[in-house]
Amino acid sequence: MLQRFKRRSALLLPVLASLTLFGGGLTALALMYNLEANASDNSLEAVERRGYLRVGVDASIGGAYMFWNPTTEYYDGFEWDIAQQLAQQLGVQVRPVNIPWTDQLEALRRNRVDLVLSARERGSIANREFTDSQAYYRSPQRLLVRTEDAQKLTSLRSLVGKRLGVVADSGGAAVVETYNRNRGNAVRLFSSRDMERLLRLLTNRRIDAILIDEPVAAWQVQQSQGQRGARLAMVGRPLLPVDLVGVLESKDQALKAAVDRAIDRMRQVGTLKSILQQWNLWDSTSSTAPSESSAGSRNLTSLTTMPSWDFQSHRILLVSVNVT
Structure with missing residues (x-):
C-alpha cells in the first residue's frame, strides 16, 4: 500500500508544482502529507492481524463503569x-x-x-497526541437518597438547609458550589474523596443525599437492595450530562474511524440501548442520547444553564445555574 502511495505521490509532484504557481501550493502540499499519513497508518490493520483489540481499563473505578466481578472472576x-x-x-x-x-x-x-475505555469525558484531554472517539454514553449527575426520602428530596431546592455529599473536585461538586454561590450557601455541602465514606454517612443518616455520576448512583441503588440498612433511590432530573468517549492516539486515524463506525452501528441496531438498559442507565438520558452531532454539547436539563466547564480541575468558571 505504501509503495502504491509513493508512486501516486510522484505523479502528484508536477501537479503540485503547477498549483504553487497559482497560489494553491500550500493546500496541495497539505493534501499530499495527509495522504502520506493515511497511507502509513496501519493501526486498524495491526489490530486485525493480531486478532484482538487491547483495551485499557481500570477495574478500580467500580460499578457500574468497570469492576472486577467476584462471582464470575x-x-x-x-x-x-x-x-x-x-x-x-x-x-x-x-x-x-x-x-x-x-x-x-x-x-x-x-x-x-490500542484504545482506552475508562470513564473519559469528551474534550478532557488537551494533549493533541490523543483523540476522542464518538460518544457511547452521556453521563449526568444524579441525586442519591435514602428510599424513605425519595418523595421529598428530589432537587437541589428541596435540599436547602440540608446536608449534601459530593466527591471533591467532581462535576457534582461544581454544580452544588455554583448553586450555593448564587444562593448564599443554601445547601450544606460535605465534600470527600472517599465514596465509601459518603455512602456510610448517607445510610447512617449523617447526610441527606449525594450528588454523583449516574452510573455510580444506579449501581449503589442496585447494591442497596440486597444489603442490610437503608435502601437507596436515584431521584430528580439528570444534571450536567457529559459525553463519555474512548481515547486513541491521534495518529491512529484508521482505527479511530473503525471504532467510530462500530459505535454508530451499535447505536443504530440498538446494541448501546440494550447495554445501557441492562445497567439502568438508559431512561434518564435517552432523550439526549450521545451522537457525533452532539460533540461538546452538555446541555443541562430544563431550568439549568450550561456553564463553561474546566475539565482539568472540574470547576465551573462562569455560570448562572438555576436548578429546581
Missing part, C-alpha cells in the same frame, strides 16, 4: 460490555489491560493498548 460493567461489542464489530477478540486511570495515556503512547 472477570471484568464486568457497562463499559466492559461496550468494549466487547466494539471488538465484535471490528471482527476481533477483546483483550482488557488493567491500568491505573492516571497511567492509561502513557500506556497508549507506549503502544501497550
Whole structure:
C-alpha cells in the first residue's frame, strides 16, 4: 500500500508544482502529507492481524463503569460490555489491560493498548497526541437518597438547609458550589474523596443525599437492595450530562474511524440501548442520547444553564445555574 502511495505521490509532484504557481501550493502540499499519513497508518490493520483489540481499563473505578466481578472472576460493567461489542464489530477478540486511570495515556503512547475505555469525558484531554472517539454514553449527575426520602428530596431546592455529599473536585461538586454561590450557601455541602465514606454517612443518616455520576448512583441503588440498612433511590432530573468517549492516539486515524463506525452501528441496531438498559442507565438520558452531532454539547436539563466547564480541575468558571 505504501509503495502504491509513493508512486501516486510522484505523479502528484508536477501537479503540485503547477498549483504553487497559482497560489494553491500550500493546500496541495497539505493534501499530499495527509495522504502520506493515511497511507502509513496501519493501526486498524495491526489490530486485525493480531486478532484482538487491547483495551485499557481500570477495574478500580467500580460499578457500574468497570469492576472486577467476584462471582464470575472477570471484568464486568457497562463499559466492559461496550468494549466487547466494539471488538465484535471490528471482527476481533477483546483483550482488557488493567491500568491505573492516571497511567492509561502513557500506556497508549507506549503502544501497550490500542484504545482506552475508562470513564473519559469528551474534550478532557488537551494533549493533541490523543483523540476522542464518538460518544457511547452521556453521563449526568444524579441525586442519591435514602428510599424513605425519595418523595421529598428530589432537587437541589428541596435540599436547602440540608446536608449534601459530593466527591471533591467532581462535576457534582461544581454544580452544588455554583448553586450555593448564587444562593448564599443554601445547601450544606460535605465534600470527600472517599465514596465509601459518603455512602456510610448517607445510610447512617449523617447526610441527606449525594450528588454523583449516574452510573455510580444506579449501581449503589442496585447494591442497596440486597444489603442490610437503608435502601437507596436515584431521584430528580439528570444534571450536567457529559459525553463519555474512548481515547486513541491521534495518529491512529484508521482505527479511530473503525471504532467510530462500530459505535454508530451499535447505536443504530440498538446494541448501546440494550447495554445501557441492562445497567439502568438508559431512561434518564435517552432523550439526549450521545451522537457525533452532539460533540461538546452538555446541555443541562430544563431550568439549568450550561456553564463553561474546566475539565482539568472540574470547576465551573462562569455560570448562572438555576436548578429546581
